[in-house]
Amino acid sequence: MKNKLPIEQLSLVELRKYRSKVFREGRGTRPEVVLITYGGKKAILKDYTQSDPWFRRLVGPLLAFREARALRLLKGLPGVPQLINTLGRQAVLMDYIEGPTTKELKNSGQVDPEVFNRIYKLVDEIHERGVAHCDLRSGGNTIITASGQPYFVDFVGYVARSNWNLPWRWVFNKFCIADEIAVARMKKRLLPDQLTDEEKKNLELDKNHPIGKFARFMGRSFTRLSRFLLTDTDKKP
Ligand SMILES: Nc1ncnc2c1ncn2[C@@H]1O[C@H](COP(=O)(O)OP(=O)(O)O)[C@@H](O)[C@H]1O
Ligand SMILES: [Mg+2]
Incomplete structure (x- = not known):
């Protein structure tokens, strides 16, 4: 089998080739939020390079920095995805958590x-x-x-x-x-x-x-x- 780089060593451009599901399309003030499936691992890429140009230049780095900083403060806590990597100043890679969001759950009876x-x-x-x-x-x-x-x-x-x-x-x-x-x-x-x-x-x-x-x-x-x-x-x- 071909020796692949570990996921944390991929560049943003390379990572984006392994998008397998889109949670949120990047536009306007929104980051792109996508599932990356690579080398048997699943991760979430939150990427402000896909937002509108001025927003991604001026606000994107601040928001990506804040997300990464919070994940670092909460490192190791079960219940918070682990930060895998930051990519440039505008994107963050973290563990993928499988399951429905509470928004997707029905109004009652589905939650213990x-x-x-x-x-x-x-x-x-x-x-x-x-x-x-x-x-x-x-x-x-x-x-x-x-x-x-x-x-x-x-x-x-x-x-x-x-x-x-x-x-x-x-x-x-x-x-x-x-x-x-x-x-x-x-x-x-x-x-x-x-x-x-x-x-x-x-x-x-x-x-x-x-x-x-x-x-x-x-x-x-x-x-x-x-x-x-x-x-x-x-x-x-
Ligand atoms: N670590 C994660 N694991 C699994 N799904 C995630 C993860 N992070 C985000 N998502 C999914 O992507 C959606 C959008 O991501 P979110 O970080 O909430 O961005 P936004 O700022 O656009 O609300 C979430 O509602 C969730 O469905
Ligand atoms: Mg959200």
Whole structure:
């Protein structure tokens, strides 16, 4: 058999030849997210070189850097894909996690209640490592494997804890609460009968939570502004 290079030694151009499934097409402010199947290994390539030219030049490197940094902070944690490599300044290669995202799961009956205990445990573990995910409201960012292990992906919007900056620590704690509320929302959709009183209280909080509202407003404004300024294709809000 031909001696192949290990996957981590392939260049971006070579890697892209082994795309076997597209999760997200790269355009506008979106990275290309594809499955790479190479030498018996499966990996996910998140690649901003396929976004619109200005966006990929100005914002792509920052987003790829953030994704890689979060994965490094969470290295070795079961429930987070391992970073394999970064490719240039605009692309990240990570382990492929097989399974449906919570968005793909039916509204109820498909998820074992134990899975939610594991999701909350994972939320605690990433917070202990100093990372708040901040985008768990999006059902595409939680994958449940066949054995019922949850995985979080898409760490680009994460917030890191600061040990010395007390006001920032306060903000970080609020984002941690927002992650927990996001899980309660997930559970409301997938296991509505099993919501605890605390989760119901969290969902009530969610309606008026100022930090959550502020974070969503900032996220939307940033996306709209960068689409308007840096892309040709995504002018629609
Ligand atoms: N490590 C991974 N393993 C398996 N699927 C993944 C992985 N990372 C991303 N995906 C899939 O690709 C989709 C888009 O990736 P994501 O990182 O969420 O990008 P976006 O910023 O476009 O939301 C996810 O919803 C998920 O279905
Ligand atoms: Mg996502």
